[in-house]
Amino acid sequence: MKWTREAIVNKQELSKESTVYHYRLLKRIHYSTILNLIYWGFLLSILVWELIHLRPYALLLGMAFLPLLHALLIYLHITLKEKRPLTHWQFQFRMPWLGLAPTNHIGLKRLWGLQLQVFWITIMIIGCFYPWAPIDMISLFLVHVWIFLPRLLILFRLRKHMSKGFVKLGDKDTSCYSQ
Template identity: 40%
Template structure:
C-alpha cells in the first residue's frame, strides 16, 4: 500500500435481513390490488383504465427517480454516481448502489421528501382524476416506498451516525 492510501473501518451496528415470506406476501397483495384497481378504473371509464394503469406502473417510479436525482443534485451539488436502478425489493426503483456506504440521515431525508412531494403532486391532480385512478396512483407510490421506509424505520436508532450499506440479502447500518 502506498502512504497516500486511505483505509476506512466500519463497525456493524445493525443488520436487517430480507425475509422471502415478506416479499411473497407483498407480491400477492400487489397482484390483488393491481387486479382490483384495473377492474375499478375500467369500471369508471375505459379511457382512464387504458391510460391510468400504465401511467401508475411506469409514471410513478419515473417521478420518484427524477425527484431523487433532483434532490441529490441540489443537496450534494453533483450527479449521484453511486445510485442506480434496482429491480429487487425492498429497494425497487432508484436506490443507492450495493458497493457504497451512504449516510442514513441522507437516505431518510431523501425518501421522506419524495414521499411527501409525490403525495402533494397527486393531491394537486385530484380534481381531474377519477377516484379509483387517484387511489391507484397513491397505492403505487406507497407500494414502492413502503419497504424502504420500513428498513429506515428499523434502523432509526442509528440514523444520526449510521451509514447504510445495501447488499443482496440484507441492509446493514455501520458506524465509521
C-alpha cells in the same frame, strides 16, 4: 513477528494515497422471501380488482411512472441541492429499493431525509391531479405507498443509529454500519 494491524498494513504495502475504512456493523435487516411474495401478491390482488372494474390503466401507469418520478426527484435533490454527481446511485428492479438506490455507503440521516422528501413531494404531485381523475389518483397513491412502505419501515427500524449510522444496501439485506 508482531501480528498487529500496523504490521499487516505494512506487509501489504499500501500506497500513501490509500485510505483504509473500518466499519462496525450496528444492525442488519434481512429481506424475507415470504414477505416479499406476500407484498407482490398484494399488488397483484389490487391489479385484479382494477381489471374486474375495467380500469387498470392508472395502476399500470403508476408502476411504470412512479419509480421514474422518484428517480427524477432524487436526481434533482442530489444535483441541485447537494451539488454532487449521481455516480454512486443506480436504478434497481428489486424490492424494497425499487427505483434509484445508492450503491455505496450512505449516511442514514441523509438517506432518511431524502426518502421522506421524495415520499411527501410525490404525494403532493399526485394530489395536484386529484380533481381531474379522483379514482385514478387513488390507484397512483396506493402504488406510491406500496413502493415506499418497505423502505420507510427499514429506515424506521434503523432510527436509533440515525446520528452515526451508514447504510449499505445489499441484494438480500440492508446493513447499518458505524465508522
